[in-house]
Every structure is written in C-alpha cells, then in structure tokens.
Amino acid sequence: MENKKYKNYILRNYSDLPQLSALSDQEREAIGVVGRVLPFKTNNYVIEELIDWNNVPDDPIFTLTFPRGEMLSKLHYRQVKKLIDRNDEAGLKQKVYEIRMKLNPNPAGQQYNMPTVEGIKLHGMQHKYRETVLFFPSQGQTCHAYCTFCFRWPQFSGMNELKFAMKEADLLHKYLLKHPKVSDVLFTGGDPLTANASIISTYIEPLLTKEFSHIRNIRIGSK
Incomplete structure (x- = not known):
C-alpha cells in the first residue's frame, strides 16, 4: 500500500481538485462563498478515500466536509458573494465579521x-x-x-x-x-x-x- 503524504485543501487551493467537476457551478461557488465566513479545510485522505464522488452532493462525508449555500441565510450569502465579485477585501472582511457575530459564536x-x-x-x-x-x-x-x-x-x-x-x-x-x-x-x-x-x-x-x-x-x- 502506497504511503501518501498528508495534503490539506483550503480556500486557496480547493479549486485544484478534479473531483469537484461532479458538482454544479452553484455548488462549487457555495464552497468559496460560505468558506469565507465559516472555516473550511479538508485533506487528500478524505477526498480520495472517504467521499463517494458518485453520490455527491448527498454523500455524508462530503456533507460533513464541504460548505453548502444553505449554511448562510440568503441575504448573507448575497452580501458575501457581491463583495467577492467586487474584489473588495476590506468590505468583505468587515461584512464577514458582522455575519459571524450574528451566528452565535459562543x-x-x-x-x-x-x-x-x-x-x-x-x-x-x-x-x-x-x-x-x-x-x-x-x-x-x-x-x-x-x-x-x-x-x-x-x-x-x-x-x-x-x-x-x-x-x-x-x-x-x-x-x-x-x-x-x-x-x-x-x-x-x-x-x-x-x-x-x-x-x-x-x-x-x-x-x-x-x-x-x-x-x-x-x-x-x-x-
């Protein structure tokens, strides 16, 4: 059995995953939008060994790992996406903080x-x-x-x-x-x-x- 080195996937590099071609454009977009508000990280073992990519987005390990649009309210989703599309990092940082504080962080x-x-x-x-x-x-x-x-x-x-x-x-x-x-x-x-x-x-x-x-x-x- 080949010993593979651990590799994580976060917002910066998750789009490199060829397996994401199994998702719709909207589902892929949601990872990047929701992942700005709630933490996202997975790894090559989860991707290659645990997720049944023939059953996404319904696969339970996929659901456990990848953010989905419904994790944010429709209003918050639109607000974050708009700021991402504008490439407004300062505005995005402020809006993300405001949303997080409304999500009962403690x-x-x-x-x-x-x-x-x-x-x-x-x-x-x-x-x-x-x-x-x-x-x-x-x-x-x-x-x-x-x-x-x-x-x-x-x-x-x-x-x-x-x-x-x-x-x-x-x-x-x-x-x-x-x-x-x-x-x-x-x-x-x-x-x-x-x-x-x-x-x-x-x-x-x-x-x-x-x-x-x-x-x-x-x-x-x-x-």
Missing part, C-alpha cells in the same frame, strides 16, 4: 465558564460542571479537516477575541490542585492530537502522579 455562554487562578484569567479553560474541566491547548487548536456542523468554528476563524486557547501547563495544574472536586479533564479543540506528542505529554503526564489522585478520567477530543 453558544450557551461559554465565555462565562472561564475560570481564574490567583487572579489570572484562564483563557484556555472552561469549568462549567463541578467535576469536569475543559482545556484547550494552544498547539491543538486546529483539525486535519473541519466539520461543517462544528459549533467551535470561532477557534479556526482568526477571531482571537473569541478563541479559547492557552499553553501554560503550570496554570492548568495549579488550578486542578486548588479544585480537588474536579475528577475529569477533557483536552479539546480543535483536535489536540494534531499537536506533537511531547507537547501533549507536558499537560498530561503530571496528572498521572499521586499529587493529582483526584483526577480519575483524562479524555482527549479527537477524530
């Missing part, structure tokens, strides 16, 4: 679940439920392919003011030591397993010591 008030330790706000953590802490390692805030249903799309959209991420392992550990009722830690993203194993180990290995005996479950949200 559902369920996620920003209110951000804890603090010793007066430091932990921008890469959420602690909503007593027993569970979510941690967003900075190095794992991407995926090899983005899902069209993902409610964490602000993580990948360059909206740093809405992004949850941090790389300070010591602050995670300090917070957990101060909260012995926490039994579960979920490393999430993005996909933390896109990061180097040595980086992930700096977060996880200390949790395996007796000092953190109250931590019973360590989970990693990954494809």
